[in-house]
Amino acid sequence: MEITSSSFKHEDMLPARYAYENQNISPSLSWSGAPKETKSFALICDDPDAPVGTWVHWVIFDIPASVNGLPENVVREEEVSGLGKNGKNSYGNYGYDGPCPPGGTHRYYFKLYALDAMLNLNPTLTLFS
Numbered sequence: 001m002e003i004t005s006s007s008f009k010h011e012d013m014l015p016a017r018y019a020y021e022n023q024n025i026s027p028s029l030s031w032s033g034a035p036k037e038t039k040s041f042a043l044i045c046d047d048p049d050a051p052v053g054t055w056v057h058w059v060i061f062d063i064p065a066s067v068n069g070l071p072e073n074v075v076r077e078e079e080v081s082g083l084g085k086n087g088k089n090s091y092g093n094y095g096y097d098g099p100c101p102p103g104g105t106h107r108y109y110f111k112l113y114a115l116d117a118m119l120n121l122n123p124t125l126t127l128f129s
Helices: none
Strands: 002-004 029-032 040-047 055-064 084-086 109-115
Antiparallel strands (some): 002 029
């Protein structure tokens, strides 16, 4: 699978508008090449360079297999109409909350998983629950 964004280029700095202390909106993402057995997608955005360990910026799951991307500024509610369910991030909120590193340069990974089932889990889940 390939995941891309019209909001930023691979390995470029994430534009300030997506930062926690700025507009704090999620970037647009699109993907292709999912296996034909895919029933749903899950997406995790994290920062492995956080001083407290991996910091999770976004968990969204039960994205229908018919969806091939997420628009900019996905709502921060448990249920995202037609797009799945937001889990809780490391800030303790539903949906995307952008970078706010205490210093230095950090990396942010958007990881997409093609799943062979809908998870049907409670949106209160976190990456580590």
